[in-house]
Amino acid sequence: MLTKAKVQEFLKEIEVDDLVNNLQVMGNDVYIDMTAHSPAMHEKKKLEVAMKQAFASEFGEDVVLKLKIVSPEPTEVQQNQIKGKQIPGIQNIIAVASGKGGVGKSTVAANLAVTLAKMGFKVGLLDADIYGPSVPTMLDTEGSKPLSVEVDGRNLMQPIENYGVKMLSIGYFSGANQAVVWRGPMASKALNQMIRDAHWGELDFLLIDLPPGTGDIHLSIIQEVPVTGAVIVSTPQHVALADVRKGIAMFQMESINIPVLGLIENMAYFTPEELPENKYYIFGKQGAQYLAEDLGIPVLGEIPLIQSIREAGDVGRPAAMQEGSIIEEIYKTTAQKMIESLVERNKNLPPTEAVKITTMAGCSTRK
Numbered sequence: 001m002l003t004k005a006k007v008q009e010f011l012k013e014i015e016v017d018d019l020v021n022n023l024q025v026m027g028n029d030v031y032i033d034m035t036a037h038s039p040a041m042h043e044k045k046k047l048e049v050a051m052k053q054a055f056a057s058e059f060g061e062d063v064v065l066k067l068k069i070v071s072p073e074p075t076e077v078q079q080n081q082i083k084g085k086q087i088p089g090i091q092n093i094i095a096v097a098s099g100k101g102g103v104g105k106s107t108v109a110a111n112l113a114v115t116l117a118k119m120g121f122k123v124g125l126l127d128a129d130i131y132g133p134s135v136p137t138m139l140d141t142e143g144s145k146p147l148s149v150e151v152d153g154r155n156l157m158q159p160i161e162n163y164g165v166k167m168l169s170i171g172y173f174s175g176a177n178q179a180v181v182w183r184g185p186m187a188s189k190a191l192n193q194m195i196r197d198a199h200w201g202e203l204d205f206l207l208i209d210l211p212p213g214t215g216d217i218h219l220s221i222i223q224e225v226p227v228t229g230a231v232i233v234s235t236p237q238h239v240a241l242a243d244v245r246k247g248i249a250m251f252q253m254e255s256i257n258i259p260v261l262g263l264i265e266n267m268a269y270f271t272p273e274e275l276p277e278n279k280y281y282i283f284g285k286q287g288a289q290y291l292a293e294d295l296g297i298p299v300l301g302e303i304p305l306i307q308s309i310r311e312a313g314d315v316g317r318p319a320a321m322q323e324g325s326i327i328e329e330i331y332k333t334t335a336q337k338m339i340e341s342l343v344e345r346n347k348n349l350p351p352t353e354a355v356k357i358t359t360m361a362g363c364s365t366r367k
């Protein structure tokens, strides 16, 4: 017969006894309340999966584990770090990242930004892709020059605004055709200025279009800025998906610990716009789903490969703005899923890190 002592002994053996707050054994039902090592969602998920596997292999399928995992209280030091990093007025900072270049990360960031703006949110977009800033082209603001404004005695950069999105990009300062060959510290200093020395005003979301890959610049941005969560963009090919793991691992590093809100699969399939029900999985099918399941993160959206997305990017009017189009619909669903993932993330974090979602159109709210 299963006893409390037996379970206690096993918990000690698998070295989680110090995480357990409450243990009850009733017949074959084992009730365990425990505290995860860190507040990050993936840590709780990892612990849950490991506990379930360990219990099944030790006690067999008849024993039912009723597990409740809570987040640890942040330490005073952590609370102060969070407060120090907060950017007044900006509720959520979402990093849009990709393991590989050319997967459509900037296109996705631009389309998500206009979609969130159409949903009624106050949105900012920071083009941190110093190697190839594309926000000015994609949102038709090429050649614009941010003005300087005085706010509370400080001179701040005034973001450029179009389609309801406030934006800043290194492209506004360096000229579109001028190659930006900056070293890491210089680039991250410039980016930090664009985040902190800019008059963003009140924002529900500031999306940061990161450079592709996982280098020093990424680390310095995500260490300096209080990023709420990361969205990873990938295409379905194996080579691209393999790099997604590296990207996710970067956000999940212990010193960084940024929750990954989900994966967006871009160019998931080709579809002719006049026959949207015909889908051709030319780069492979369901690879992103399997990978996401394996990593315990949701797939937020599958964006098709459509000629008009490329054309819209080139003319500076993101495809998601086309009223009644399938792209508009797909981006709306993707943005909603991102928000759901964000709300879920907030449930799993201590209140100091939990962020507000203020204005909502058709989505759940949390304050």
Ligand SMILES: Nc1ncnc2c1ncn2[C@@H]1O[C@H](COP(=O)(O)OP(=O)(O)OP(=O)(O)O)[C@@H](O)[C@H]1O
Pocket: 098, 100, 101, 102, 103, 104, 105, 106, 107, 108, 129, 132, 134, 211, 212, 266, 267, 303, 304, 305, 306, 307, 309, 310, 311, 313, 314
């Ligand atoms: N779903 C899509 N359908 C058709 N074309 C697309 C799609 N997504 C992106 N593109 C096109 O692919 C090209 C590359 O996209 P984009 O510049 O967004 O990639 P990226 O990942 O940001 O690149 P990098 O990070 O290397 O700058 C662009 O011409 C863009 O219009």
